[in-house]
Amino acid sequence: MAATSEWWRGATIYQIYPRSFMDSNGDGIGDIPGITSRLEAIADLGVDAIWLSPIFTSPMRDMGYDVSDYRDIDPTFGTLQDFDDMVAKAHSLGIKVLIDQVISHSSNEHPFFQESRSSRTNPKADWYVWADPRPDGTAPNNWQAIFGGIAWEWEPRRKQYYLHNFLREQPDFNFHNPEVQEYALDTLRFWLDRGVDGFRLDTVNFYFHDKLLRDDAADFRPEARTAWKPYDMQYHLFSKNQPENLEFLKKMRALMDEYDDRTLVGEVGETHHMTEMMGQYTSDGRLHMAYSFEMLGFKFTAAHFRKQIEEFFGLAPNGWPCWAFSNHDVVRHATRWMPYAASHDDLAKLAGGLLLSLQGSICLYQGEEHGQLETEMLYEELTDPQGIMFWPEDKGRDGCRTPMVWDSQSEFGGFSEVKPWLPIKAPQFERSYSAQQGEASVRAFYKDMLAYRKGSEALKSGGTTFFDLPEPVLGFARGGEVYCYFNLSNEAQSVALTDTLAADVSNNATVSGTTLELGPNGVFIGRRV
DSSP states (O other), rough: OOOOOEEEEEEEEEEGHHHHHHHHSSSSOOOOOHHHHTTTHHHTOOEEEEEEEEEEEEETTTHHHHHSEEEEEEEOOOHHHHHHHHHHHHHTTTEEEEEEEEEEOOOSHHHHHHHHHOOSSSTTTBBOOEEOOOTTTTOOOOOTTTTTSSEEEEEETTTTEOOOOSSSSSBBBBBTTHHHHHHHHHHHHHHHHTTEEEEEEETGGSOOOOOOOOOOOOOOGGGGGGGSSSGGGEESSSSEEEEEEHHHHHHHHHHHTTTTOOOEEEOOOOOSSSSHHHHHSSSSSSEEEEEEEEESSSSOOOOHHHHHHHHHHHHHHTEEEEEEEEEESSSSSHHTGGGGOSHHHHHHHHHHHTTOOOOSSEETTTTTTOOOOOOOGGGGGOOOOOHHHHHTOOOOEEEEEETOSOOSSSSSTTOOOOOOOOOOOOHHHTTOOOGGTTTTHHHHHHHHHHEEEHHHHHHOOOEEEEEOTTTTEEEETTTTTTTEEEESSOOOOEOOOOOOOOOOEEEEEETTEEEEEEEEEEEEEEEEO
């Protein structure tokens, strides 16, 4: 087993959505050389690592989450040499590199699927999930696809259905086949040998399905009865979350342990028992970290945030979470939580202070450090299949994927010299990198918090002790020495302290004796005097 420094424990990872980060060749789409050109700005922010959403060869039906070649770079983004150059520069700046791995399913244009669908007897016939129809010709069971409709598609050459948990262009691999498992592990090895520091595993709880193809049950939650997506009306007992998943994760971890200082963070996509699953997936030699959706919703209460931390470490004291407030799949939190804002900047600073104080590792989404808002999209501007399918109940994910704005004075925001693949609108221009260079800016606050977290073992790895405070104030101590208080409202709050504290990082907060005055969206992080 190789040596490990556990650098990932308490680290901050910066998520890059490559299509929207920086365009270097003037085609309106971000690329790897563009990322390389902006690595100094990421290093200046003070993060430990970057995570790139998929950059592999793909028809882009789901913007790269439909891979047709796992061992090459899509020409849209550049070449393998461009990738190697980016990794080398990131490492020279002290930044680790994680890449997305989408191995639960492939593109239907992947050569293995093209072979698999051709007959029932070819060498790849059992590499994907195939099933006979019911006697009346309908699909094998009631499983629903996340992007709408049933999760099965008919293939006339085999006279069978194949499983797709997402788009029909994204057929699911059959992980019950040992050859598929070995192929997935070999794919990880290919990128480890190129120097990547780890992987973000997409839909890590989807790898295995129930071999008996039993129907999923109706979801028992009252809100499921009125869900706009049929997928959310089911309790996914059999289409995912199978026990075989846990054993395969051990194989993945064993591979990672052959290399120095590498890490796995898995996206656990689930409605039920999320925190319990995160703990299970990061215990007993499985993932290093589990990526949570629990803080990516609209809940914004002290009780909610406290519950996530206490539940996780209560259920999995030896596990490790990775928390995020925004990513490429959800409405940006600066928009989601606007009803609680005193001002845009104060809310953005509150969110940054809270997130970077939590026990676990942290993931920041590009533009979050500028307080970037969700872009309001028109239907005719959409590219996301989810938005196109479920409009207007759900407007899709394009609104959080619009390009980074580097220069508010440039026609296309300094992202490109031509019209970008998604529009940049006035509210987004206002949150540009160039406009965030002042001492009172959101970016400056994030830099202060990141520097403080990096220099504090208490924040990186210390335990959490919550204080019993009334809403809307959240208070806790980290490692018994760093005291953190947050006002999750747009009205001032007072907190009676048991000790006299001095601020290390704060916004809209003052201490007078043993009274802490938290202004609207106030943040206080400090120590005993």
